[in-house]
Amino acid sequence: MLASFFATFLIGLREGLEAALVVGILVAYLTRLDRRDALPKLWTGVGLAIALALTVGAIFTFGAYMLTFEAQELLGGGLSLLAVAMVTWMIFWMQKAGRTLKAGLEGGVDKALRGGVWALVAIGFVSVAREGVETTLLLWSMVQSFGDTPFALLGALLGLVAAVVLGWLIARGMLRLDLGRFFTWTGGFLVVVAAGVLAYAFHDLQEAGALPGPFGTGAPIDPATGLVATGWAGFPFGWAFDVSDAISPGGPLAALLQATVGFMPAMTWLQVIAWVVYIAVVVPLFVRGVRANRRPKATASPVAATPASHSADAPAAHAAPQLSDAARLPDAAASVTHPNGAS
Structure with a gap:
């Protein structure tokens, strides 16, 4: 109960804060340009993005009830794979583009202001829709795997x-x-x-029959018990392990482990392989990106002397660079350090 609440709360907090910071940058920039008249158009785009995310969640939630069990599992597995792909892409995109996020958003606003009403609505929509759909897919997949819908949804809502x-x-x-x-x-x-959502996606796809596993006719059978084989005897389409006797599948410890590391008391070999491969590939790349962003950038050498062609009584503008009007204006978002050190 608390595990599913905490996991979805943290995801709602992180993803929601990303979207909130993006909107804050856009609002602050329009305010700085003294274009408050454009704010309603921006908020219209943001509202449409939120409506899209809610619609996607509602379609997947209520539409699944009209499907057969196999179709539900196939839908759940497919959407979980999509959620993993989107989340992974977003994590690395933020590492790469975080430092230029503010400048990119402000440049987009400048173009939108010259493009008319719908251009600014589109800026607000695109800036939030990506986060909204990604969050919806991830939360939907996690709620399906937890089976504790009310507390998981409450955690996500409070996080947002x-x-x-x-x-x-x-x-x-x-x-x-x-x-x-x-x-x-x-x-x-x-x-x-x-990684945990990916493992559960494989579980759903195995239950749907899209992937071989212990739920199909081709599962390896233990001759002593007549059940699907567990351990090395069950490799690769049986159970990797089953500790349900020690960790109750419906107990708090199982919920905590599933919410944090994607562990289930009984997991198939394909689930374990998917989890291990994902962690082995993505974690080193993520750590390398973090280290690269913390590495200090080389700074240009200052000019040692004024060129001889400049006379001593040259205007002061040649002695020091001048700040643009935009740089002098206050910016509420300028003090915000963006993800991975951007500002």
Whole structure:
């Protein structure tokens, strides 16, 4: 109960805070340009993105009830694979593009202001829709695997609310948060969560018959018990292990392990292989990205002397670079450190 609540709360908090920071940057930039008249168009796009995420979640949730058991498992496995792909891509995209996120968003707003009403609506929609759909798919997959729907949904909802509040406080300058460290740690957590969702996706696909496993006719059988073989005797399409006698599948310990590391008391060999391969590939890449972002950048050497062609009484503008008007204007989001150290 508490495990599923905490896992979905943390995911809702992280993903919601990403979206809240993006919206905060857009709102702050429009305010800085003295274009408050454009804010309703931006909020329209944000509202449409939220509506899309809710619609996607509703379709998957209520539409699945009309399907057969095999079709439900096939849908769940396929969507879980899609969620893992989106989350993995987003983690590495944020590592790579986090430092230029603010400049990219502001450049998009500049183009949208020249493009008319719908261009600015599109900026708000695209900026939030990606996070919204990704969060919906990930939470939907996790809720399906937990089986504790009310507390899992409550955790996700409270996480999103907390993200909105934190985003507003940060944009107002009322709260300073080391977002680089926050997104690094939660990114690592998401990698482990994604590995667990991937393992559960394989479980669903095996139950649906899309992949061979212990639920089909081709499963290896233990001649002594007549049941599906467990351990090395069950490799590769039987059970890797079954510790249900020691860890109750419906107990709090099982829920905690499944919510954090994707562990289930009984897992097939394909599930274990998928989990291990994902961790072995993604974790080193993630750690390398974190180290690369922490590595100090080389700075350009200062100019030692003024070129001889410049006279001593040259204008002061040649003596020091001048700040642009935009750089002088206050920016509520300028003090916000973006994911992975961007500002």
